Amino acid sequence: MWVYFQIAGRNLLQARRRTALLGLALVFVTTLLVLLQALSAGVADSMRTAATTLSTGHINVAGWYKTKPSDSAPLIVDEKAVRKVVEENTPGLAYVISRDRGFGKLVSDTASTISGMTGVDPKQETRLIGALTLAKESDYKEGGSDKRFGDLTKLGQKGTIVIFAGTAKKLNAQVGDQLTLTSQTFQGLSNSAEATIVAIVEDIGLLSSFSNFVNNDTIRTLYQLKPETTGAVQVYLKDIADSDRVLGVLQEAFKKNGFELVPHESKAFFQKFETIQNEDWTGQKLDLTVWSDEVSFLASIITGIDVVSYFLIGILIIIIIVGIMNTMWISVRERTGEIGTLRAIGMGKWRVLLMFLLEALILGAIAAAVGVLLGAGLAIGIDALAPRVPFEAMKFILLSDKLHFVLSPASLVKALFLFTGVAGVSALFPAYRAAKLPPVTAIQAVM
């Protein structure tokens, strides 16, 4: 068997130019696939990080409260009772926080924007505070300096708000400016609250364009909420991968404790208002979701990237197959005499096939390995540099302000096997035809 590898290797080296060209093409496509897969995984990772920092826990226990059938207030009326069930029944629990949810208009002196508002207590939100970075003034003010203004700890004071750089730019606002928050209470009455901007932070991708953090007392005043209510209890696990399993455990636990639940739907809470409004019940029902439910409206972006990647790679694979097949045909023709000689001295058809196949497989394996290493190296290097995404549209698609790549050993191995296999499959038919050549016909090429 080793002889066949030697023959294959020698033949590859003899046709150096052909081997190099095919090899380069395979390296290029493998590198591209590795980068695209890493980019897609990076986008998913960015989405997960942004979502679980800004808007959702690994698991969310939210509530819907209706005083009349046409209501749909996103409230938990007894936060303590819900937290107790969570704390006593969640396997692998890391910690729990409560957040109030709001939606309304932020109005500055010169502009306004519709935005989500999250009421937070900074004492509970060490992870959030740690994840937010003060933005440079130049991020939100034309001609601004590189200085970073603001103090996140001031969010503990009533009448304060932290906004993202994109929102600050839209509102022409700076640290210290006052914003008017307008919305309606859950009883339907117009209300407003004033909030001073205590910090402007760097954007964390698309989600930060409709998120803002308000001191939770301010949200309670705006929505006229009682102290025992909250919007959602957000559960963080030691391992996010357990979310789906733990969701099931919590659903059972809440039912056992006498809570009613709305049927699970893989949608963000703000997509459920109309459904809840049209349901004919009153009182309190809980709504349990995992983090991926809350950002399901963004999942199509990742699907889109994957579809485009696979389409592109698919086209390139077809080109590679055609290239390899063509090259193998040339090789078979050039070596017809060699085939005839080998067959004449007793080499079987299948060994002739194996010989040609091995050439392609060795070329594929080496080129794919180089491509995988190159792709992985590029992905790691670019990710370390974390370059800023220059265009708004790209930021929207990539769900991040910076390019982020995530490698997984499984995807690297898949890429290696895929292109080794492609090379092998491409060579199969020419190798088969070479093997089928009658020895008499083949040896006449020598004479």
Place this chain on the structure above:
Amino acid sequence: MNRLPALALLAALVAAPVAHALEQADVDKLVKQLDDRQRNGGDYRATVFLERKERNKNDTVSEATIYRRDATDRLVILFTKPKEEAGKGYLRIDKSLFFYDPSVGKWERRTERERIGGTDSRRNDFDESRLAEEYVARWVGDETLGKFTVHHIELKAKDGVDVAYPVLQLWLDKETGNLMKQEEYALSGKKMRTSYYPKWKKMMSESKGAEVYFPGEIRIFDEVEKGNSTTIVFREVDLKSVDDAIFTKAWLEARSR
């Protein structure tokens, strides 16, 4: 003796405000009268033009037809111009407001806070006045508004009533009882909207057996986003009977086909 007329004049001036303070019953009567004058026993139809000014944006104008049946609390607002807005409309049945968009083909429930056609107007700007039903009134004082002498009245929403703004300040013309100016406040006390009623018209209603008043024009100013305003002009008001079918979802849907 020379001082007596001066003293009498001074006494009269001091006594004047006290003598003109309105009793609660009078205040309630004023508010009820405001409602009654605008209410029609039968149907109401009008063509309205809405001009919206928004800071840093181009002005927009749209045309709509209003159908009302006060006896059964029904209201339809059907947009007819421009082309992009034509076919969109609102239907109020009992206390629920629904919005229809023909491009989507869906009905959506909306609240009292709904900005009609994306303007600063609200449902109650087009509907019958129900201030006496929804609010508790308090006389603030007599003031002047331009060349008019007006009653300044404060209204606070009754508990459990679904209104857009919980606190209203009204200025009613002392002579005619017509509403001249209205300020709307949020729960926080922040002024949200100011509306002016420069023109009032009236029409004889056979079904009511009396005159029905309606504003010729309403000018609404957004007090939160300064620079934003909406002007509503009412034209072609008609108090003849309107087909029952108009106050149904099917009718609105059929308009866009």
